[in-house]
Amino acid sequence: MSDLLGIGYSGLKAYSRALSTVGDNIANAQTPGYARRRLEMMEPVSGSDSVFYRGNVNPAGVEIRGVSRSVDAWLIADSRLSSGDSERAATKLGWLGKVEGALSDESNGIKTGLTRLFTTADQLTADPGNRTLRSQFLQAVDEVASGFRTAAGQLDRMSEGIGGAATSTVDQFNANLQALEQINIGLRKARPGSTNEASLLDERDRLLDKLSSQAGVSATFENNGSVTLRASGSGDLLVGGGVVNPIAVTAAADGRLSYSIGGSPLTITTGSLAGLSEAANHVADQRSELDALAVSFAAQLNAAHQAGTDANGNPGAPLFTGTSAATLTAAALTPEQVAAADASGSNGNMLALGAMRGAADPEARWSGHLAGQAQATASARAQAAAAETRADAAAAARDGVSEVDLDREAADLLRFQQAYQAAARTIQVARETMQTLLNSI
Structure with missing residues (x-):
């Protein structure tokens, strides 16, 4: 009984x-x-x-x-790997889309200004003494200079924004490392098979998911469920044996990012931190190219204008001043100082300036630059879409077991x-x- x-x-x-x-x-x-x-x-x-x-x-x-x-350990690891790749691609795409917007004509008007400059020069060939057309020509010059300054300012702020996002993400990453160590302490004390242990394991996996989406990490597990975490690739210890090693980020003068751990360089190739690094490199390249284009356009158009003579018979003055996109400024000229004439006639210099239009003129080169940025953004979009599809499939497979x-x-x-x-x-x-x-x- x-x-x-x-x-x-x-x-x-x-x-x-x-x-x-x-x-x-x-x-x-x-x-x-x-x-x-x-x-x-x-x-x-x-x-x-x-x-x-x-x-x-x-x-x-x-x-x-x-x-x-x-849970399925293999599906979890695969999901974290694909999630890191997806976060990297999505983060990079987000900033490249902003770069494309900063360089677009709707944002800065450089393309419109260049087109208007050459169009007004063509009109001046028919009426070189027209003061209104001369004013419009100088206005177009000012629009081009203002557009370069606007684009440079937006890229500068974008670089600062990427640096701020990287700092914030690194702070979150380090906070997650500290939280993971606390979970390790709890798991070492938890009774096997208890609800408390299951809750701690859930939180451990959530933290590992977050850390994997931020940067590449490699985890090994003890019998009690506690984890030793290392940076993937380099193998640097992040969490283990009661030790937490935080990472740091440094922004160079041009905005490029570098990561370190314990004072030694740390290469991060996946996760949002990798995407921010790639975006920072792209913005730095765009800033450099924008400066080069601004200086080149100014030199080319200055030389073309200085080859002619103005309404008073004086040699043409430079149209632009400045040594970078951020400092490019239209010279303070009067309509009479527009050098429309040259030795061949009263409209000779405008004819020569209009003849510049072609594969190497500022208008065509700027259009080519925009096309290059659009192609880079399109490529990043395709990579992000593929990575997201892969991550969604891996997450679905994982949820099929754990959900x-x-x-x-x-x-x-x-x-x-x-x-x-x-x-x-x-x-x-x-x-x-x-x-x-x-x-x-």
């Missing part, structure tokens, strides 16, 4: 815990990083048996082995409720049987 009571009691305890586990699954179905849990149960070894040999079947109820999580299925939980809920009622009925039968025996004495 005592065995019957023991069987019923063990069932009540086990199925009550199982119902609680199902409840946790349902309550956390939408919680990020939560892995489905299940209660592991087994038939206990009876007193007359051993774990190696069972001579007789001797029912002894049910025994709780602990809470386990539905909570409410239909399945509903079925388990019904199954364990019935098992709980059966265990309760077992105790009731034992009680009634015992009472009958006592009454018969």
Whole structure:
């Protein structure tokens, strides 16, 4: 009779815990990083048996082995790897899109200004003495200079923005490293198979997911679930043995980023930090190219204008001053100082300036520069789309194992409720049987 009571009691305890586990699954179905849990149960070894040999079947109820999580280590690792690549591509694409916007004509008007400059020069060939056209010509020069300054200012602010984003991400990364070490401490103390251990493992995996999306990391796990984390590629220790080694970021004068750990250079090739580094390099290149184009355009147009003579017969003055895109300025000229004439006639210099239009003129070179940026953005967009598709597929495969299925939980809920009622009925039968025996004495 005592065995019957023991069987019923063990069932009540086990199925009550199982119902609680199902409840946790349902309550956390939408919680990020939560892995489905299940209660592991087994038939206990009876007193007359051993774990190696069972001579007789001797029912002894049910025994709780602990809470386990539905996870697949390979799918998790694959998901983290693809997530890092997706974050890198998406971060880079975001900034390249902003660069494309900063260089667009809607933003700075450089293309419109150059087109207007050459169009006005063509009009001056027909009416070189027209003061209105001369003013429009100088206005176009000012629009070009102002456009270069605008573009340079936007790229400068963009470089600062990337540096600020990198600093913020590095701070978050280091905070996550500290949090991961606290999880390690908790896992070393947690009772195996407990709900507390499962919660700590969920938080550990969530932190590893975040760290992987920020930078490349490589994790190795101890039997108790604690993790040793290293930078992928270099192998530098980030977390392990009670030690946390934070990383740092430094921005060069041109905005390029470099990462370090313990004072030594750290190469990051995946995650949002890698995307920020690549974006910073691209912006630095664009700033350099913008300066080169500004100086080249100024020199080319200055030389063309200085080859002619103005309305007063004086040699043409430079149209631009400045040594970079940020300092490019239209010279303060009057309409009479527009050098429309040359030795061949009153419109000779404007004819020569108009003849500059072609493969190497400022207008065509600027259009080519914009086309190059558009191509770089399109390439980054294609890479980001492919990486996102890959990451979504890996995440779906991972969720197929770890995600909570409410239909399945509903079925388990019904199954364990019935098992709980059966265990309760077992105790009731034992009680009634015992009472009958006592009454018969």
